[in-house]
Amino acid sequence: MKLTARFPAGPPGTVDEVLAGVVAAAAGPARLGVGDPRIVDFLHGFSRRLLAPAVARRHPELGPLGFFLRRTETERQLTRLRAGLELDDALAFPRGLVFHVPPANVDTIFVYSWAVAALAGNANVVRISTRAAGVADIVLDALNESLADADPVVAQTQRMITYGHDDAITARLSAACDVRVVWGGDRSVTDVRRHPLAPAARDLTFPDRASFAVISVAGWLAADTAARRDAAERLANDVYWFDQAACASPRAIFLVGDPVAAGAVRAELVTLVGAAVRDKGWDVDAAMAVEKRVGAYGVAADGDASAVAFAGNAVATLRLTAPAAAPRRWLGAGTLPFATVDRLTDLIPVIQRKDQTLSHFGFDRAELVAFAHALGGRGIDRIVPLGAALSFAAIWDGYDLAREFCRLVTVDA
Amino acid sequence: MTGAFTLSQAERERRLLPELTQLVAHHRAHCAPYARILDALGEVGPGFATVADLPWLPVRMFKTHELKSVPDDAVVKVLTSSGTTGDPSRIYLDRTGAAAQTRALAQTLQTVLGPRRLPMLVVDGRGVVADRRSYSARGAGALGMVNFGRDHVWLLDERDEPDVAALRAFLARHGDAPFLVFGFTFMVWRYLYEVARDHGLDLSNGVLVHSGGWKTLVDQAVDNAEFRRRFAEDTGLTSIHNFYGMVEQIGTVFLEGPSGDGLYCPDFADVIIRDPVSWAEAPVGTPGLIEVVSTLPTSYPGHVLLTEDLGVVNGVDDGHWPGKRFSVLGRLPRAEARGCSDTFAGATR
Numbered sequence: 001m002k003l004t005a006r007f008p009a010g011p012p013g014t015v016d017e018v019l020a021g022v023v024a025a026a027a028g029p030a031r032l033g034v035g036d037p038r039i040v041d042f043l044h045g046f047s048r049r050l051l052a053p054a055v056a057r058r059h060p061e062l063g064p065l066g067f068f069l070r071r072t073e074t075e076r077q078l079t080r081l082r083a084g085l086e087l088d089d090a091l092a093f094p095r096g097l098v099f100h101v102p103p104a105n106v107d108t109i110f111v112y113s114w115a116v117a118a119l120a121g122n123a124n125v126v127r128i129s130t131r132a133a134g135v136a137d138i139v140l141d142a143l144n145e146s147l148a149d150a151d152p153v154v155a156q157t158q159r160m161i162t163y164g165h166d167d168a169i170t171a172r173l174s175a176a177c178d179v180r181v182v183w184g185g186d187r188s189v190t191d192v193r194r195h196p197l198a199p200a201a202r203d204l205t206f207p208d209r210a211s212f213a214v215i216s217v218a219g220w221l222a223a224d225t226a227a228r229r230d231a232a233e234r235l236a237n238d239v240y241w242f243d244q245a246a247c248a249s250p251r252a253i254f255l256v257g258d259p260v261a262a263g264a265v266r267a268e269l270v271t272l273v274g275a276a277v278r279d280k281g282w283d284v285d286a287a288m289a290v291e292k293r294v295g296a297y298g299v300a301a302d303g304d305a306s307a308v309a310f311a312g313n314a315v316a317t318l319r320l321t322a323p324a325a326a327p328r329r330w331l332g333a334g335t336l337p338f339a340t341v342d343r344l345t346d347l348i349p350v351i352q353r354k355d356q357t358l359s360h361f362g363f364d365r366a367e368l369v370a371f372a373h374a375l376g377g378r379g380i381d382r383i384v385p386l387g388a389a390l391s392f393a394a395i396w397d398g399y400d401l402a403r404e405f406c407r408l409v410t411v412d413a
Numbered sequence: 414m415t416g417a418f419t420l421s422q423a424e425r426e427r428r429l430l431p432e433l434t435q436l437v438a439h440h441r442a443h444c445a446p447y448a449r450i451l452d453a454l455g456e457v458g459p460g461f462a463t464v465a466d467l468p469w470l471p472v473r474m475f476k477t478h479e480l481k482s483v484p485d486d487a488v489v490k491v492l493t494s495s496g497t498t499g500d501p502s503r504i505y506l507d508r509t510g511a512a513a514q515t516r517a518l519a520q521t522l523q524t525v526l527g528p529r530r531l532p533m534l535v536v537d538g539r540g541v542v543a544d545r546r547s548y549s550a551r552g553a554g555a556l557g558m559v560n561f562g563r564d565h566v567w568l569l570d571e572r573d574e575p576d577v578a579a580l581r582a583f584l585a586r587h588g589d590a591p592f593l594v595f596g597f598t599f600m601v602w603r604y605l606y607e608v609a610r611d612h613g614l615d616l617s618n619g620v621l622v623h624s625g626g627w628k629t630l631v632d633q634a635v636d637n638a639e640f641r642r643r644f645a646e647d648t649g650l651t652s653i654h655n656f657y658g659m660v661e662q663i664g665t666v667f668l669e670g671p672s673g674d675g676l677y678c679p680d681f682a683d684v685i686i687r688d689p690v691s692w693a694e695a696p697v698g699t700p701g702l703i704e705v706v707s708t709l710p711t712s713y714p715g716h717v718l719l720t721e722d723l724g725v726v727n728g729v730d731d732g733h734w735p736g737k738r739f740s741v742l743g744r745l746p747r748a749e750a751r752g753c754s755d756t757f758a759g760a761t762r
Contacts, residue, residue, distance in 0.1 A: 286689035286702065287745050290721060294471045300453035301446035301478050308453040313690060318453075 219362015234387025514664025533562020536596025
């Protein structure tokens, strides 16, 4: 069975050809090291293409990816990695070959995990879904264009391929790799795990997650008009990029504070989000509008929402019957379920292991740190300001990715 | 002969509105999830000014939720649709509901078939209804229709090839008087039209009832007008009735008028085309989403349903039968989640 070579773009090949190529290059004299400047340069050139005004205007969701790959940012990650190694008196080397199985339809997540693994000097094979389209194509085009200025080792060690549902190829790549990175639903993770790894290899899995936002009623009331408008715009980015389907996009919003004042805060926030969406020219098509009705009506039918309202097709608002009624499933782009709690700690019984990101507005650092301590790692891996929910970080889902992609060697003399 | 198609639009709405309003109250009282949806939407009721003001449910709710307005022990039949993706719809019928839908379907079809059962040609294979435990959509459709005919002949043999000898024999026996032909639109075109044309068979006494959509035929540049024209020219078949219906409103079929000027609503039903932005009723000639309205569903809240089909009303009280006449234009594409989930889901197809 043939593979389609998406990066570097080329003629179809077989899995054995792909493996032979990257393994030879990874062992050759020009092989990559941790924090290899040839990869740093390549990622920087790639980021410039993503941040070019023409791309950024049409695909604002590529902005965070572009920033993540700039030289200043990758160097910062490497400095942090090296500082940790120094503390441990350890040497770091690439793990070898990393096989990435990203989700079918978040268009950029595959780039993040690949980039961190490449930065750690690994050879990489990324399986791009046959369904990947739109932004994924833009990303692949930018990657291929960036090759022109890159050291040949990049093309020799980094491959992105597409193949249909072929267990034999997945099995072959699984058996050959040193680390396998699996993103996706619980079912996808279980499915991929049917294919054994080599004894010394291991999985890094990123299964289904859900995320929420918290807004302090007092903090909102203390903010001026500009700050409120800015918060709403940031929330809109978190919600509408990737159609609210990314794991880190909030699926519900908790207002924290006085329940009477919370009503007015909710109304103002919804109005401002609607205005932000209009200003950005974002819209929800008929199919998504129906999807949202099905989603919102379903929450009501289950007895989890006491009120459902639609401000045009763009913004759906749900009033949840209780904080514990917060939905974790996808309800369509631009669906804002609200619940009110007196204080942050009231959310502790609501939070589950699968909850990932908590976007916040109007709290100070001490409150958030105290909340994280109160949760004790039982759920919520990242607490970030509104608008940063979808900004990938090198520490993700509780893993320090750069370190996960390194093999540590100690010398005691 | 107008049978089930007698009411002008004004008269239809005048009769339907109180019955449907009563159904809203009935389902609200007997189906808790439905009541919760209406409560959450702030639907106060009990009165509504027009049929278009009645609250609608997205038809897909029957895939995601168990919606019924009768106790479990009153359910005599659960209909399921085998959709192409995801969970099937589940439609719960009690004795009254099951009888009403059978009666309504008969009344509707007798408008074009007459009161007596006709010899029937099914443009499908017998295998489509062989397994009585699980029917495909095609099987369920064929099974629902076979009751309206007699002396059935199935056009396709075990290898799904048209059995020309059986077709010739059927026509020799029954071809001189009215006979019923039923099948899915693309099957009728592919197997019956082409075979009849190539063998010079005379279908002029046939009454064709077909459904299933034009998607595959549009690729061959065959639309409804072309379908009717070619059948008439090449086989003599002129009595052709397309119909539109769904398991979620079982018993209600919107039937094409004899002259092919659109689909019509039986007296107990109506359609409303909704603008998918304002959700208001779209004017005649403006496409939108099809909402189907029927007084039949009493055991489940399927009386006012927003479909995911696009359609357009071509005229009101200006065609062969009274009421609205409309066309189905196609299906709304399904919104896709761009989520982190399901790496492999869907990759198998």
